Amino acid sequence: MSRIEELIRELCPRGVEFQQLGEVARIKAGPNINKRLIADRPGPYPVINSGREPLGHVDHFNVEDDPIGIASRGSVGLVTWTKGRFFRGNLNYSCTVGDPSLLDSRFLYYYLLRSDPEIQALATHQGIPALNAGALKTLRVPIPPLELQREIVRVLDKFTQLEAELEAELEARRAQYEHYRAQLLDEAGTGAASVQLGDLGRIVTGRTPKSSDASAWGVEVDFVTPSDIRNGMKTVTAPGRRLSDAGAASMAKVVIPAGSLLVTCIGADMGKTVINANDCVTNQQINSIIPTKDVVVEYFFHLLTAMRDRLRAQGERAGGTMPLINKTDFSKIEVPVPSLEVQKQVASKLDNFDALVNDISIGLPAELAARRKQYEHYRDRLLTFKELAS
Incomplete structure (x- = not known):
């Protein structure tokens, strides 16, 4: 025991x-x-x-x-x-x-x-x-009794320390990757024409059905919010909530086809970019790019991810306490567009490096994910209490 x-x-x-x-x-x-x-x-x-x-x-x-x-x-x-x-x-x-x-x-x-x-x-x-x-x-x-609280804290602090050590090592690897990514993207963009994001495809700002509208919510269509997009994630596959077919149909103009780019544009976590694996609807904190030109979506995923600090800085210039880039300003952001062949080459190289530091199925990210899952399991188990009958 x-x-x-x-x-x-x-x-x-x-x-x-x-x-x-x-x-x-x-x-x-x-x-x-x-x-x-x-x-x-x-x-x-x-x-x-x-x-x-x-x-x-x-x-x-x-x-x-x-x-x-x-x-x-x-x-x-x-x-x-x-x-x-x-x-x-x-x-x-x-x-x-x-x-x-x-x-x-x-x-x-x-x-x-x-x-x-x-x-x-x-x-x-x-x-x-x-x-x-x-x-x-x-x-x-x-x-619970204070002695029990402190013993639980002691156990969970140990898990937290082990996780922090793995995170520090992974962050060092990510810093190396980001340096390499910046170098590759700079070389690819040298001499390339600049194009506004709005010229790459249709820009869509999401919407949220009313929570009280039970008919809008279900299990058929992904509903993506910024909390579903983790740092280092390339593809969003399993958001926390989904809509019904009827709910998605009622917002047909904001349904985002699979293989588009989703970019968070409000709040402290703004500037996160991800590709949606499935057709989805997003909330209004996300601007999506549905490509209409012949482009390599993976290339622009890496480019926009590398531009996160720039996106955040632009949002902060809007003033107030909440960083924000609206649809109009987002559409006007300029990006270099090299040839399709260069886009494919850069995307392929960065996909391989990205997997080494972000893919939770291999290497250090997999070990960290397993440790985090173990920690969350024990945390939830240790913090589940039977309520004392009154």
């Missing part, structure tokens, strides 16, 4: 109490922050807002040792752990434990990570997804 099983049998054999998150933690968003403020006051403190990566760095902080954050817009429900001093923005909720003798912050963080489906259910998904603080406070969380 494991130490955790011993503690459960000893300390809470009949189950554990559950409380609403708002009863055991304070939920509060930071103040407004935008790129202009960041540019005017550069400094060492990261700005944590709606994405995984800092929005920038400023010369002041408003958080110290209050590490749990939950994104309220864009990458809604994203749970982060940021140690030390930083600036929390208005699109990020702090989740501060009220009584450390009752609830361990790290335990709560792990529980929130495994609660993504429940958090998504509390959010609204019309337009830009949003998570209301009042709704978030209703999330039910277990309160």
Whole structure:
């Protein structure tokens, strides 16, 4: 019997109490922050807002040792752990434990990570997804004995450390690949004509059916959102939600045929590019390119992926707290278009290198994926509790 099983049998054999998150933690968003403020006051403190990566760095902080954050817009429900001093923005909720003798912050963080489906259910998904603080406070969380919480944290921290070591090695390989990719694309683009994205094909911005329209949702047609597109992914094959045939038919103008390019154009995770394996509909955070010219889609996947920082910078110039590239501006972005033969050669070379650092079926990515799957299995198992009968 494991130490955790011993503690459960000893300390809470009949189950554990559950409380609403708002009863055991304070939920509060930071103040407004935008790129202009960041540019005017550069400094060492990261700005944590709606994405995984800092929005920038400023010369002041408003958080110290209050590490749990939950994104309220864009990458809604994203749970982060940021140690030390930083600036929390208005699109990020702090989740501060009220009584450390009752609830361990790290335990709560792990529980929130495994609660993504429940958090998504509390959010609204019309337009830009949003998570209301009042709704978030209703999330039910277990309160096992503190000794049990800390033992679970110890086990999960070990998994997290092993995963981080593999990620660091993989990131080093990806840096090498990105250098090689930039070199190949620069050589291919030298002397090539520049063409606007809108001239490569039809640009389509997605739509989202109403959540209340049960007839629109089903299992027949892929419905792709930015959360379905992971960094390093080339082809999206299994999004989290699907539409019915009737739902897709009601939005026939925004159905994207397989083999198109999908590019996220709103939020901190903007600029991710992927090819859809199946016909799909996307939400409005994605602009799609349905090629009408004879082009090598894989080449433009690699080109747009390499342009992600440029796309993000253009979105940030729109101002406000949410980076955005609308359909019109997206259509006007210029890209070099070499000959079809060069496109094929570059795409073939980059596909091979891309697989070595991103394909989860081979090499180090496969080992990391297996480790992550194992971690998620144990995390969900360790954080599933029988509720104490009242």
